[in-house]
Amino acid sequence: MNSQQNMSTNSSIDDCNTPSHLTYEILSWVMVVQFMLGLPLNLSVLYIFIFRFKFWKNKAIFLFNIVVADFLLVACLPAKAYHYRHHQRHSPNDVVCKTMLFMLFLNRGASIAFLITLSIDRYFNVVHLGRRNFVKILKKSPQISIFIWLLLLPLTIPTMVKTFECCNSHGRKVETYYHDVTDTFREIVFFIQIVIPFIVLVYCTVRIVNRLRKKTVGEKTKLRRAVCVVLSVVVVFSICFLPCAVARAVLLSVRLKEWQAAEDIVVQVYDSLMVLSYMDCLLDPLVYCFCNSGFKDAYITSFCPAVLRERLLKYDYGLGTTTTTSNTNTTTSGNKTIILPIVEK
Template sequence: MDLVTGTPIVVNETSTRCLSAQEDAGTLFLQMIMIIEITVGLPGNIIALWIFFFRMKFWKPHIIFLLNLVLADFLLLISVPFRIHTHMRGEYWVFGEVWCSINLFMLAVNRSASIAFMTVVALDRYFKVIHPHHWISQMTLTHAAWLAGLTWVAVIALRIPLLTTNLLQQDGNISLCRSFNFYKVIPVGVKIHYVAFVAEFFLPWFLLLFSSAKIACYLNQQKLKDMQKRVRRAIRAVAVISIVFTFCFMPSVITGLVALYIRNLHPMKCKIYHRSTQLFMTCISFTYLNSASDPFIYFYSSSMFRNILRSSNCFKKHVSRVINAEK
């Protein structure tokens, strides 16, 4: 199966017999999620970009990190239409080998960058509350810009191996563009991709849980109401990041590991392998929702963003339409 696109991969004759026509249901669900991602994520991120560039008067380090999260989302929004087109053509990739590698590279970079900047925003909230006098809490805009730049360098460097590997495979007369294929000898670049897919989830996830727990404990120890209000805002921001992070990325990682375990250690259990693959195809769809969910992170992580959005005419009109629709 493809750890980016969610497409099951034919490994051998046994695996071929395990896969049936039911896989179309998973592909259809994936198409629906990607269409939702475009229709919801694109307007939300355009509004966020407009606020950051044209309405934000005062900049703080966490605003820089949120802006970079928006930029990461646009990599996904650019790439998804090509995946929709491919799924609608029965997995037939018509855009050539070069764009196949670039497309999968952009999807992988979006995932890595989204995870990285979500984690950085959460840790920034954690240090501001728990360690207000730490040098990280005193970070300047210049330091934040350098950190964001180094994050992009690390993310891109980690995913460059995808650009050096031929990811376009032939299945008869059909070209398949996948980041996960059957190899007699797995290329080094693909191995790095597999390891990164799993590792870049678990470490940040534990950091998010740790930050949430520490801020919650700190909240219980505070007696001043003004201090409690500030801490509550921080824990709300970290909690929203943790929920979005877990919802979007955990299902695909867990089901992907289960499916790989069954394929490698129990290759004859076709029924179980097929079910695990279908489950993975469903769960990988949630990864595409991270861009549509990120506006919630902007809203709860920055009071300035929240106030600007609430005062904007487009937000007021949208709220009015929702209220009128409910009536």
């Protein structure tokens, strides 16, 4: 029995060492770049939401929660890069490892939950226009956001196991009924958090696009903007969440069949796609711009150079055309044109 346990422990350690030093050194540099871009970007977005856009007055509470989720991710990137540089797939320190896993998967769950909520809101506003939109009611209550975070905790806690990140499930340790059930539950939670929201997202997108095609006159502008919102969420899902779920399913299959040579390759693909999934902290601001033109205008007037400011403010990202924005006042003094933002609507 002791020999079996030692073999299990050694297998766990081996599974969590990097199979290729070069691959993980490259991935560590990718995460360093993500951190260097993500930290100032998300700090600037946070500044706009709090001090310029005043999210609590502009019904953007869900967007603000996505920013908070992205900060959880950005905070983990330096430590994750450090471990990859030292040829470890996770921290050997149990507390650090569990904290990292908790924050990473809480970010993933929160980002998916609030992005899907935005898509459902657009779906009801377009497809079921005139009916009572429960999402619109929820947006006015900050308590709902707190409830969503609390609801995510039971789904995130099962992933706080060191062997989960290394996909060390089913047959990789001394199997008991308890281990088998908990491993299965963790995998089910991981896939449900991605697959079901993606199905909902595809459904909302198809219905909104069909509505746009049937609309010949009237509110085509509103419909196009709704399409841009859901398509931007589809892009985030397609790049950040779906590929790593597919790779994990392949990795589980390879490990159950004990194809060691194939496993060494699939592990690197899976970890590479997980690093790619951290791009959501860089892509989410695009969703903010498509979702709320007020945020876009406030951000441009605060951080964009004066040369580009007027041109960007006039460009409607939902339409691909130039329009006159209602969020700025233009004051002319001599040969200078000064654009003053109006944040509150």
